[in-house]
Amino acid sequence: MPRVDCGGPKARYCRVRQRDPPRGRGKCVTPAWASRVAGSVRKGAKVVTCKFKDGWDVQSVLIPKPKGKPNKTAMRKQATRIRKKIRRQI
Numbered sequence: 001m002p003r004v005d006c007g008g009p010k011a012r013y014c015r016v017r018q019r020d021p022p023r024g025r026g027k028c029v030t031p032a033w034a035s036r037v038a039g040s041v042r043k044g045a046k047v048v049t050c051k052f053k054d055g056w057d058v059q060s061v062l063i064p065k066p067k068g069k070p071n072k073t074a075m076r077k078q079a080t081r082i083r084k085k086i087r088r089q090i
Contacts, residue, residue: 002079004072006065013046013062014070016079021059028059037038037089038082058083064065 006014013045026061028050045063049056062077 002076004070004075006070011065014065014072014075016061016063016075017050018058018060018079018083019050022052024048033089034058034086041082041085042078045076045078047082047086058086059081 002016005015005017019037028041028048030046030048034047034049038047038061042063046062048060048062052061061082063078065077
């Protein structure tokens, strides 16, 4: 199950971690095309992709932090939808 971390009170995004980052010198980027796909599911969402041994994959989805208490279950569902949409395009 993806982990959700909303950071401190000044954090602007909640991170929904899909995979642990690669060990060593793994390359991670936030591609514009992936953020456009993410934004079609949740406005302002971003995606961090990393190069793993088995190729590129979504490492984390950054979802804008809502005012009030975040609904982590809803964020997991949104992140899963974003990841599925991106995997169809990779």
